[in-house]
Amino acid sequence: MPEQLYLTRFLNAHFAGPVDALLRAFHQAPVYPEAPISNAVAMELLTVVVLLAYFLVVRMTLSVEKPGAFQQVAEMTHEFVSEQADSIISHGFQRFVPYLTVLFLFILLANLLGLVPGLESPTANPVVPLGLAIVTFVYYHLHGIRSNKAAYVKQFLGPVWWLAPLMFLIEVVSHCARVLSLTVRLYANMFAGDLVTLAFFSLIPVGIPLIFMGLHLMVAAIQAYVFMLLATIYLALAVSHEH
Amino acid sequence: MIRTAKYFFMAMAALLLAAPVYAQDAAAASSKGALYLAAGLGMALAAGLCGIGQGKATASAAEALARNPGARPGIFTFLILGLAFIESLALFTFVIIFIKVQ
Numbered sequence: 001m002p003e004q005l006y007l008t009r010f011l012n013a014h015f016a017g018p019v020d021a022l023l024r025a026f027h028q029a030p031v032y033p034e035a036p037i038s039n040a041v042a043m044e045l046l047t048v049v050v051l052l053a054y055f056l057v058v059r060m061t062l063s064v065e066k067p068g069a070f071q072q073v074a075e076m077t078h079e080f081v082s083e084q085a086d087s088i089i090s091h092g093f094q095r096f097v098p099y100l101t102v103l104f105l106f107i108l109l110a111n112l113l114g115l116v117p118g119l120e121s122p123t124a125n126p127v128v129p130l131g132l133a134i135v136t137f138v139y140y141h142l143h144g145i146r147s148n149k150a151a152y153v154k155q156f157l158g159p160v161w162w163l164a165p166l167m168f169l170i171e172v173v174s175h176c177a178r179v180l181s182l183t184v185r186l187y188a189n190m191f192a193g194d195l196v197t198l199a200f201f202s203l204i205p206v207g208i209p210l211i212f213m214g215l216h217l218m219v220a221a222i223q224a225y226v227f228m229l230l231a232t233i234y235l236a237l238a239v240s241h242e243h
Numbered sequence: 244m245i246r247t248a249k250y251f252f253m254a255m256a257a258l259l260l261a262a263p264v265y266a267q268d269a270a271a272a273s274s275k276g277a278l279y280l281a282a283g284l285g286m287a288l289a290a291g292l293c294g295i296g297q298g299k300a301t302a303s304a305a306e307a308l309a310r311n312p313g314a315r316p317g318i319f320t321f322l323i324l325g326l327a328f329i330e331s332l333a334l335f336t337f338v339i340i341f342i343k344v345q
Contacts, residue, residue, distance in 0.1 A: 087316070181331055188334035191341075226327040229320065 004035060006118060008042040040125035047110050047122065051102075077101060084229065089236040092147075096235055099139060104228040107132065111190055111220030115213060121220075124190040126183060133182035136231045137175070144238030155238075182230060189223045282340045289336035296329040 004012065012035045019036045023029070030036040058074045067075070081101045085093040107123065114121030122128045144152045158167030193216035201209040304322040308315060 084320075087320075184334055184338055185327060185331045188338050189330075192334070192337055222323065222327075226323060229324060230327075233324075 108224035293333035
Protein backbone atom coordinates (compact mmCIF):
# COMPACT_ATOMS: atom_id res chain seq x y z
CA MET A 1 0.00 0.00 0.00
CA PRO A 2 1.42 3.41 -0.91
CA GLU A 3 1.47 6.21 1.61
CA GLN A 4 -1.82 8.13 1.45
CA LEU A 5 -2.76 11.67 2.34
CA TYR A 6 -5.87 12.28 4.40
CA LEU A 7 -7.94 13.26 1.38
CA THR A 8 -6.74 10.26 -0.64
CA ARG A 9 -7.65 7.92 2.20
CA PHE A 10 -11.09 9.50 2.41
CA LEU A 11 -11.67 9.15 -1.34
CA ASN A 12 -10.42 5.56 -1.36
CA ALA A 13 -12.63 4.64 1.57
CA HIS A 14 -15.71 5.83 -0.32
CA PHE A 15 -15.01 5.42 -4.03
CA ALA A 16 -12.58 2.48 -4.29
CA GLY A 17 -15.26 0.14 -5.67
CA PRO A 18 -16.57 2.25 -8.57
CA VAL A 19 -13.05 3.37 -9.54
CA ASP A 20 -11.87 -0.24 -9.62
CA ALA A 21 -14.84 -1.15 -11.81
CA LEU A 22 -14.07 1.78 -14.12
CA LEU A 23 -10.41 0.75 -14.43
CA ARG A 24 -11.41 -2.85 -15.16
CA ALA A 25 -13.81 -1.61 -17.84
CA PHE A 26 -10.72 -0.19 -19.60
CA HIS A 27 -8.84 -3.46 -18.96
CA GLN A 28 -6.49 -1.83 -16.45
CA ALA A 29 -5.90 -3.89 -13.32
CA PRO A 30 -5.30 -1.55 -10.36
CA VAL A 31 -2.07 -2.38 -8.48
CA TYR A 32 -3.74 -1.84 -5.10
CA PRO A 33 -7.43 -2.73 -5.49
CA GLU A 34 -8.29 -1.21 -2.09
CA ALA A 35 -6.56 2.09 -2.97
CA PRO A 36 -6.89 2.78 -6.72
CA ILE A 37 -6.88 6.59 -6.31
CA SER A 38 -3.34 7.94 -6.03
CA ASN A 39 -2.33 11.09 -4.18
CA ALA A 40 -1.82 12.96 -7.46
CA VAL A 41 -5.36 12.19 -8.68
CA ALA A 42 -6.87 13.16 -5.33
CA MET A 43 -4.98 16.47 -5.36
CA GLU A 44 -6.04 17.08 -8.97
CA LEU A 45 -9.66 16.53 -7.98
CA LEU A 46 -9.21 18.98 -5.12
CA THR A 47 -7.76 21.54 -7.54
CA VAL A 48 -10.70 21.06 -9.90
CA VAL A 49 -13.22 21.44 -7.07
CA VAL A 50 -11.56 24.62 -5.77
CA LEU A 51 -11.38 26.11 -9.27
CA LEU A 52 -15.02 25.24 -10.00
CA ALA A 53 -16.09 26.83 -6.71
CA TYR A 54 -14.05 29.92 -7.56
CA PHE A 55 -15.62 30.24 -11.01
CA LEU A 56 -19.12 29.67 -9.58
CA VAL A 57 -18.60 32.36 -6.95
CA VAL A 58 -17.30 34.75 -9.59
CA ARG A 59 -20.26 34.01 -11.86
CA MET A 60 -22.84 34.43 -9.11
CA THR A 61 -21.45 37.64 -7.64
CA LEU A 62 -20.88 39.21 -11.05
CA SER A 63 -21.88 42.87 -10.98
CA VAL A 64 -21.03 45.98 -12.93
CA GLU A 65 -21.73 48.53 -10.17
CA LYS A 66 -19.75 47.05 -7.31
CA PRO A 67 -17.35 44.26 -8.30
CA GLY A 68 -16.37 41.98 -5.43
CA ALA A 69 -12.92 40.77 -4.49
CA PHE A 70 -13.21 37.55 -6.48
CA GLN A 71 -14.37 39.45 -9.53
CA GLN A 72 -11.38 41.77 -9.28
CA VAL A 73 -9.00 38.80 -9.19
CA ALA A 74 -10.79 37.14 -12.10
CA GLU A 75 -10.66 40.33 -14.15
CA MET A 76 -6.97 40.78 -13.39
CA THR A 77 -6.22 37.20 -14.46
CA HIS A 78 -8.23 37.59 -17.64
CA GLU A 79 -6.54 40.87 -18.48
CA PHE A 80 -3.09 39.41 -17.80
CA VAL A 81 -3.64 36.38 -20.03
CA SER A 82 -5.35 38.45 -22.75
CA GLU A 83 -2.50 40.95 -22.87
CA GLN A 84 0.01 38.12 -23.10
CA ALA A 85 -1.93 36.36 -25.86
CA ASP A 86 -2.51 39.63 -27.71
CA SER A 87 1.19 40.47 -27.81
CA ILE A 88 2.20 36.96 -28.96
CA ILE A 89 -0.66 35.66 -31.14
CA SER A 90 -2.07 39.13 -32.06
CA HIS A 91 -4.76 38.30 -34.65
CA GLY A 92 -7.71 36.26 -33.33
CA PHE A 93 -6.28 35.62 -29.89
CA GLN A 94 -9.67 35.79 -28.10
CA ARG A 95 -10.46 32.21 -29.06
CA PHE A 96 -7.54 30.86 -27.03
CA VAL A 97 -7.89 32.97 -23.89
CA PRO A 98 -10.24 30.55 -22.02
CA TYR A 99 -7.94 27.57 -22.51
CA LEU A 100 -4.82 29.52 -21.55
CA THR A 101 -6.50 31.03 -18.48
CA VAL A 102 -7.67 27.65 -17.24
CA LEU A 103 -4.24 26.15 -17.90
CA PHE A 104 -2.59 28.95 -15.95
CA LEU A 105 -4.98 28.81 -13.00
CA PHE A 106 -4.93 25.02 -12.81
CA ILE A 107 -1.12 24.80 -12.80
CA LEU A 108 -0.80 27.73 -10.39
CA LEU A 109 -3.23 26.21 -7.92
CA ALA A 110 -1.74 22.72 -8.32
CA ASN A 111 1.75 24.09 -7.66
CA LEU A 112 0.65 26.08 -4.64
CA LEU A 113 -1.13 23.09 -3.05
CA GLY A 114 2.31 21.69 -2.23
CA LEU A 115 2.88 24.53 0.25
CA VAL A 116 -0.17 23.60 2.34
CA PRO A 117 0.65 21.12 5.12
CA GLY A 118 -1.16 17.81 4.62
CA LEU A 119 -1.44 18.27 0.86
CA GLU A 120 1.07 17.80 -1.92
CA SER A 121 1.56 19.17 -5.43
CA PRO A 122 -0.02 16.96 -8.07
CA THR A 123 2.49 18.49 -10.49
CA ALA A 124 5.36 16.92 -8.48
CA ASN A 125 4.24 13.64 -10.08
CA PRO A 126 5.39 13.32 -13.74
CA VAL A 127 2.00 11.99 -14.86
CA VAL A 128 0.10 15.25 -14.28
CA PRO A 129 2.42 17.59 -16.25
CA LEU A 130 2.55 14.93 -18.99
CA GLY A 131 -1.23 15.03 -19.25
CA LEU A 132 -1.24 18.83 -19.44
CA ALA A 133 1.53 18.80 -22.04
CA ILE A 134 -0.26 16.25 -24.22
CA VAL A 135 -3.52 18.21 -24.03
CA THR A 136 -1.64 21.35 -25.08
CA PHE A 137 0.07 19.43 -27.89
CA VAL A 138 -3.24 18.14 -29.27
CA TYR A 139 -4.90 21.55 -28.81
CA TYR A 140 -2.36 23.56 -30.76
CA HIS A 141 -2.17 20.99 -33.56
CA LEU A 142 -5.97 20.99 -33.89
CA HIS A 143 -6.00 24.77 -34.08
CA GLY A 144 -3.10 24.73 -36.54
CA ILE A 145 -5.09 22.41 -38.81
CA ARG A 146 -8.28 24.43 -38.32
CA SER A 147 -6.61 27.71 -39.18
CA ASN A 148 -4.25 26.59 -41.99
CA LYS A 149 -6.22 23.61 -43.39
CA ALA A 150 -3.97 21.40 -45.53
CA ALA A 151 -1.31 24.09 -45.70
CA TYR A 152 -0.46 23.24 -42.10
CA VAL A 153 1.79 20.47 -43.44
CA LYS A 154 3.95 23.17 -45.05
CA GLN A 155 5.11 24.25 -41.59
CA PHE A 156 6.79 20.87 -41.23
CA LEU A 157 8.50 20.84 -44.60
CA GLY A 158 10.89 23.77 -44.36
CA PRO A 159 11.60 26.41 -46.98
CA VAL A 160 13.36 24.28 -49.62
CA TRP A 161 11.59 21.40 -51.32
CA TRP A 162 14.56 19.03 -51.62
CA LEU A 163 15.24 19.30 -47.88
CA ALA A 164 11.61 18.43 -47.07
CA PRO A 165 12.07 14.75 -46.05
CA LEU A 166 14.84 15.66 -43.61
CA MET A 167 13.02 18.73 -42.31
CA PHE A 168 9.87 16.70 -41.76
CA LEU A 169 11.69 14.24 -39.49
CA ILE A 170 13.43 17.02 -37.58
CA GLU A 171 10.16 18.91 -37.09
CA VAL A 172 8.32 15.81 -35.87
CA VAL A 173 11.06 15.12 -33.34
CA SER A 174 11.10 18.74 -32.22
CA HIS A 175 7.32 18.79 -31.73
CA CYS A 176 7.56 15.64 -29.59
CA ALA A 177 10.46 17.19 -27.68
CA ARG A 178 8.13 20.08 -26.79
CA VAL A 179 5.93 17.65 -24.87
CA LEU A 180 8.97 16.21 -23.12
CA SER A 181 10.41 19.59 -22.18
CA LEU A 182 7.07 20.97 -20.95
CA THR A 183 6.60 17.87 -18.79
CA VAL A 184 10.08 17.71 -17.37
CA ARG A 185 10.33 21.44 -16.68
CA LEU A 186 7.18 21.57 -14.58
CA TYR A 187 7.66 18.20 -12.87
CA ALA A 188 11.35 18.67 -12.04
CA ASN A 189 10.86 22.20 -10.73
CA MET A 190 8.06 21.19 -8.38
CA PHE A 191 9.75 17.98 -7.32
CA ALA A 192 13.15 19.61 -6.78
CA GLY A 193 11.53 22.44 -4.80
CA ASP A 194 9.96 19.95 -2.39
CA LEU A 195 13.21 17.98 -2.19
CA VAL A 196 15.32 21.06 -1.38
CA THR A 197 12.95 22.07 1.42
CA LEU A 198 13.11 18.53 2.78
CA ALA A 199 16.92 18.37 2.53
CA PHE A 200 17.32 21.60 4.48
CA PHE A 201 14.69 20.45 6.93
CA SER A 202 16.85 17.42 7.71
CA LEU A 203 19.87 19.71 8.23
CA ILE A 204 18.28 22.50 10.28
CA PRO A 205 14.68 21.79 11.30
CA VAL A 206 13.91 25.37 12.40
CA GLY A 207 13.54 28.52 10.35
CA ILE A 208 15.85 27.90 7.41
CA PRO A 209 13.50 25.63 5.40
CA LEU A 210 11.02 28.51 5.43
CA ILE A 211 13.32 30.47 3.11
CA PHE A 212 13.19 27.62 0.62
CA MET A 213 9.42 27.43 0.91
CA GLY A 214 9.37 31.12 -0.01
CA LEU A 215 11.58 30.34 -2.99
CA HIS A 216 9.25 27.49 -3.91
CA LEU A 217 6.30 29.90 -3.81
CA MET A 218 8.04 32.09 -6.40
CA VAL A 219 9.04 29.10 -8.54
CA ALA A 220 5.45 27.80 -8.44
CA ALA A 221 4.10 31.08 -9.84
CA ILE A 222 6.85 31.43 -12.45
CA GLN A 223 6.45 27.86 -13.69
CA ALA A 224 2.71 28.32 -14.13
CA TYR A 225 3.46 31.49 -16.11
CA VAL A 226 6.14 29.76 -18.21
CA PHE A 227 3.85 26.84 -19.05
CA MET A 228 1.13 29.25 -20.19
CA LEU A 229 3.66 31.38 -22.10
CA LEU A 230 5.03 28.37 -23.97
CA ALA A 231 1.52 27.13 -24.77
CA THR A 232 0.75 30.61 -26.16
CA ILE A 233 3.90 30.61 -28.27
CA TYR A 234 3.24 27.13 -29.67
CA LEU A 235 -0.33 28.21 -30.50
CA ALA A 236 0.97 31.35 -32.19
CA LEU A 237 3.41 29.32 -34.28
CA ALA A 238 0.72 26.80 -35.21
CA VAL A 239 -1.96 29.31 -36.26
CA SER A 240 0.36 31.76 -38.04
CA HIS A 241 -0.17 32.03 -41.78
CA GLU A 242 2.95 31.88 -43.89
CA HIS A 243 3.06 34.22 -46.85
CA MET B 244 62.53 16.15 -14.44
CA ILE B 245 59.70 17.26 -16.66
CA ARG B 246 60.37 14.25 -18.88
CA THR B 247 60.02 11.88 -15.92
CA ALA B 248 56.81 13.57 -14.85
CA LYS B 249 55.49 13.25 -18.39
CA TYR B 250 56.16 9.50 -18.48
CA PHE B 251 54.64 9.14 -15.03
CA PHE B 252 51.43 10.87 -16.06
CA MET B 253 51.26 8.90 -19.31
CA ALA B 254 51.56 5.69 -17.32
CA MET B 255 48.83 6.91 -14.98
CA ALA B 256 46.61 7.73 -17.96
CA ALA B 257 47.17 4.22 -19.33
CA LEU B 258 46.23 2.81 -15.93
CA LEU B 259 43.10 4.95 -15.92
CA LEU B 260 42.08 3.38 -19.22
CA ALA B 261 42.79 -0.04 -17.72
CA ALA B 262 40.60 0.62 -14.70
CA PRO B 263 37.53 -1.10 -16.20
CA VAL B 264 39.59 -4.31 -16.54
CA TYR B 265 40.27 -4.40 -12.80
CA ALA B 266 36.77 -3.28 -12.05
CA GLN B 267 35.28 -6.38 -13.66
CA ASP B 268 35.69 -8.40 -10.46
CA ALA B 269 34.32 -5.84 -8.08
CA ALA B 270 31.81 -4.34 -10.51
CA ALA B 271 28.82 -5.09 -8.37
CA ALA B 272 30.44 -3.68 -5.24
CA SER B 273 31.82 -0.45 -6.66
CA SER B 274 29.19 0.49 -9.25
CA LYS B 275 26.95 2.15 -6.67
CA GLY B 276 29.78 4.37 -5.39
CA ALA B 277 30.71 5.45 -8.92
CA LEU B 278 27.03 6.21 -9.53
CA TYR B 279 26.89 8.59 -6.57
CA LEU B 280 30.15 10.20 -7.65
CA ALA B 281 28.84 10.67 -11.19
CA ALA B 282 25.52 11.99 -9.88
CA GLY B 283 27.19 14.59 -7.69
CA LEU B 284 29.68 15.67 -10.36
CA GLY B 285 27.04 15.74 -13.08
CA MET B 286 24.60 17.82 -11.03
CA ALA B 287 27.39 20.18 -9.98
CA LEU B 288 28.49 20.68 -13.59
CA ALA B 289 24.93 21.19 -14.77
CA ALA B 290 24.08 23.61 -11.96
CA GLY B 291 27.29 25.60 -12.39
CA LEU B 292 27.00 25.96 -16.17
CA CYS B 293 23.29 26.71 -15.85
CA GLY B 294 24.24 29.44 -13.36
CA ILE B 295 26.68 30.97 -15.85
CA GLY B 296 24.07 30.90 -18.59
CA GLN B 297 21.33 32.41 -16.46
CA GLY B 298 23.74 35.02 -15.11
CA LYS B 299 24.65 36.11 -18.63
CA ALA B 300 21.00 36.27 -19.65
CA THR B 301 20.00 38.26 -16.56
CA ALA B 302 22.97 40.62 -16.94
CA SER B 303 22.01 41.39 -20.53
CA ALA B 304 18.39 41.91 -19.54
CA ALA B 305 19.37 44.30 -16.73
CA GLU B 306 21.61 46.20 -19.15
CA ALA B 307 18.87 46.43 -21.75
CA LEU B 308 16.43 47.62 -19.09
CA ALA B 309 18.84 50.31 -17.95
CA ARG B 310 19.26 51.55 -21.51
CA ASN B 311 15.58 51.49 -22.37
CA PRO B 312 13.23 51.24 -19.37
CA GLY B 313 10.23 51.58 -21.69
CA ALA B 314 10.80 48.10 -23.14
CA ARG B 315 10.11 46.41 -19.80
CA PRO B 316 7.22 44.04 -20.75
CA GLY B 317 8.96 42.64 -23.83
CA ILE B 318 12.27 42.15 -22.05
CA PHE B 319 10.56 40.53 -19.08
CA THR B 320 8.76 37.96 -21.23
CA PHE B 321 11.91 37.04 -23.14
CA LEU B 322 13.99 36.92 -19.95
CA ILE B 323 11.60 34.52 -18.24
CA LEU B 324 11.38 32.41 -21.38
CA GLY B 325 15.17 32.26 -21.78
CA LEU B 326 15.70 31.47 -18.12
CA ALA B 327 13.12 28.69 -18.32
CA PHE B 328 14.87 27.15 -21.33
CA ILE B 329 18.33 27.38 -19.73
CA GLU B 330 17.02 25.99 -16.47
CA SER B 331 15.35 23.05 -18.16
CA LEU B 332 18.79 21.74 -19.21
CA ALA B 333 19.84 21.47 -15.57
CA LEU B 334 16.46 19.93 -14.78
CA PHE B 335 16.98 17.24 -17.44
CA THR B 336 20.23 16.35 -15.66
CA PHE B 337 18.40 16.26 -12.35
CA VAL B 338 15.71 13.93 -13.67
CA ILE B 339 18.26 11.57 -15.27
CA ILE B 340 20.24 11.47 -12.01
CA PHE B 341 17.07 10.84 -10.05
CA ILE B 342 16.10 7.93 -12.32
CA LYS B 343 19.61 6.44 -12.16
CA VAL B 344 20.24 6.79 -8.43
CA GLN B 345 16.88 5.45 -7.24
